[in-house]
Amino acid sequence: MAKYSKIPEATVRRLSNYLKCLDELESKNEKVVSSATLAAMCNVNPAQVRKDFAYFGEFGVRGMGYRIKDLKNHIKDILGINREWRIAVVGIGNLGSAILVYKDFLKQNYKIVAAFDIDPVGVTGRISERLGKPVEILHVDSLKEVVKQRNIEIGIITVPPQEAQKVADLLVEAEVKGILNLSPVPVRAPEHVKIRNLFFTSALDSLVYYLSK
Amino acid sequence: MAKYSKIPEATVRRLSNYLKCLDELESKNEKVVSSATLAAMCNVNPAQVRKDFAYFGEFGVRGMGYRIKDLKNHIKDILGINREWRIAVVGIGNLGSAILVYKDFLKQNYKIVAAFDIDPVGVTGRISERLGKPVEILHVDSLKEVVKQRNIEIGIITVPPQEAQKVADLLVEAEVKGILNLSPVPVRAPEHVKIRNLFFTSALDSLVYYLSK
Numbered sequence: 001m002a003k004y005s006k007i008p009e010a011t012v013r014r015l016s017n018y019l020k021c022l023d024e025l026e027s028k029n030e031k032v033v034s035s036a037t038l039a040a041m042c043n044v045n046p047a048q049v050r051k052d053f054a055y056f057g058e059f060g061v062r063g064m065g066y067r068i069k070d071l072k073n074h075i076k077d078i079l080g081i082n083r084e085w086r087i088a089v090v091g092i093g094n095l096g097s098a099i100l101v102y103k104d105f106l107k108q109n110y111k112i113v114a115a116f117d118i119d120p121v122g123v124t125g126r127i128s129e130r131l132g133k134p135v136e137i138l139h140v141d142s143l144k145e146v147v148k149q150r151n152i153e154i155g156i157i158t159v160p161p162q163e164a165q166k167v168a169d170l171l172v173e174a175e176v177k178g179i180l181n182l183s184p185v186p187v188r189a190p191e192h193v194k195i196r197n198l199f200f201t202s203a204l205d206s207l208v209y210y211l212s213k
Numbered sequence: 214m215a216k217y218s219k220i221p222e223a224t225v226r227r228l229s230n231y232l233k234c235l236d237e238l239e240s241k242n243e244k245v246v247s248s249a250t251l252a253a254m255c256n257v258n259p260a261q262v263r264k265d266f267a268y269f270g271e272f273g274v275r276g277m278g279y280r281i282k283d284l285k286n287h288i289k290d291i292l293g294i295n296r297e298w299r300i301a302v303v304g305i306g307n308l309g310s311a312i313l314v315y316k317d318f319l320k321q322n323y324k325i326v327a328a329f330d331i332d333p334v335g336v337t338g339r340i341s342e343r344l345g346k347p348v349e350i351l352h353v354d355s356l357k358e359v360v361k362q363r364n365i366e367i368g369i370i371t372v373p374p375q376e377a378q379k380v381a382d383l384l385v386e387a388e389v390k391g392i393l394n395l396s397p398v399p400v401r402a403p404e405h406v407k408i409r410n411l412f413f414t415s416a417l418d419s420l421v422y423y424l425s426k
Binding site: 007008009010012013015016017019020021024041042043078079080081085087093094095097098099101102103104105107108110130153154160161177178179180182184185186188194195196197198199200201202203204205206207208209210211212213 | 220221222223225226228229230232233234237254255256291292293294298300306307308310311312314315316317318320321323343366367373374390391392393395397398399401407408409410411412413414415416417418419420421422423424425426
């Protein structure tokens with residue numbers, strides 16, 4: 001992956017968004033897309049799209065645009081999502097349940113292979129009913145063991161804020177490679193474990209910034 | 214706000230993250246923070262922090278760092294969250310319920326003043342029980358009227374993917390200024406309405422990109 005190592009974070013985000021738009025085009029049986037069309041779909045300008053795609057060298061077809069299938073493969077290759085990633089979700093409340101049924105994970109090679117809670121017995125029946133299918137919820141005490149057994153590389157944190165760092169520490173101990181934290185407080189990990197803190201307030205902040213201008 | 218109008222999106226995101234970390238420091242009764250400490254908390258380098266803060270001119274105290282209270286006010290001022298923003302949530306399933314009880318919205322002046330669903334009668338009792346408090350869920354047919362009555366400026370979309378664009382159109386018609394879309398498909402709006410599509414897969418993509426390197 002060395003050839004791609006200089007891509008800035010904002011570009012990574014846009015690449016990921018292009019992927020969503022390409023999925024949508026593909027679902028409409030489109031085969032080819034111009035940078036102008038993709039730009040309009042993704043709310044960026046066409047020059048930006050072409051600049052972003054320059055990271056993989058020239059491969060658009062002159063006067064025709066990009067082949068959607070090729071473009072998707074290139075982007076997935078850059079992002080590292082051309083293989084399965086195995087995921088655990090920790091904390092099966094409202095948000096954890098939403099994550100368990102989030103429609104797009106599987107499409108993108110993200111596979112949730114374990115769900116943990118502090119109260120698996122209390123939660124299992126209720127959540128299975130809510131999700132309309134039986135779900136296995138494990139006690140968080142078994143996290144370290146299960147993460148290793150099931151080759152889990154990523155943990156998603158959906159516990160209440162006061163438990164978030166504790167769960168992050170557990171995931172680090174279980175040797176996951178990355179953590180996506182959806183609880184409203186930042187969590188930390190040693191440098192060899194990557195963290196993404198995703199706050200809904202931050203998404204609103206960035207929206208409001210543009211509304212205020 | 215004109216003086217701040219050139220701030221890049223990545224900076225806006227970081228400013229929002231600094232705010233979270235400053236909240237955390239404040240909750241521990243800290244009064245002052247160095248750029249090094251803040252950088253470590255937010256997983257960025259100290260030079261980046263100082264560069265980001267250069268947007269509001271010089272105001273750190275030499276050899277001492279930044280006053281947390283002042284820094285928070287500056288950031289809120291830049292982002293436009295120094296006043297209340299009134300929000301509607303549309304689609305009260307698992308994710309919508311999680312948003313209704315998300316702990317940090319109120320702290321940041323984000324006030325959810327209406328919740329809509331296609332099946333308010335079916336949903337109300339169940340959700341109230343789940344959230345541990347009575348919640349008023351309105352029929353989505355009343356959205357336009359209620360958005361105007363309650364001066365709602367932002368809509369959060371938490372409906373299933375096949376309904377997302379329809380709800381976005383409704384929100385545009387109701388004259389909201391901005392939309393945060395949490396459904397897994399991109400939605401569009403005319404240029405005068407700002408959209409943020411927040412995909413959980415994108416958060417994973419950006420995490421996995423760094424894991425793959």
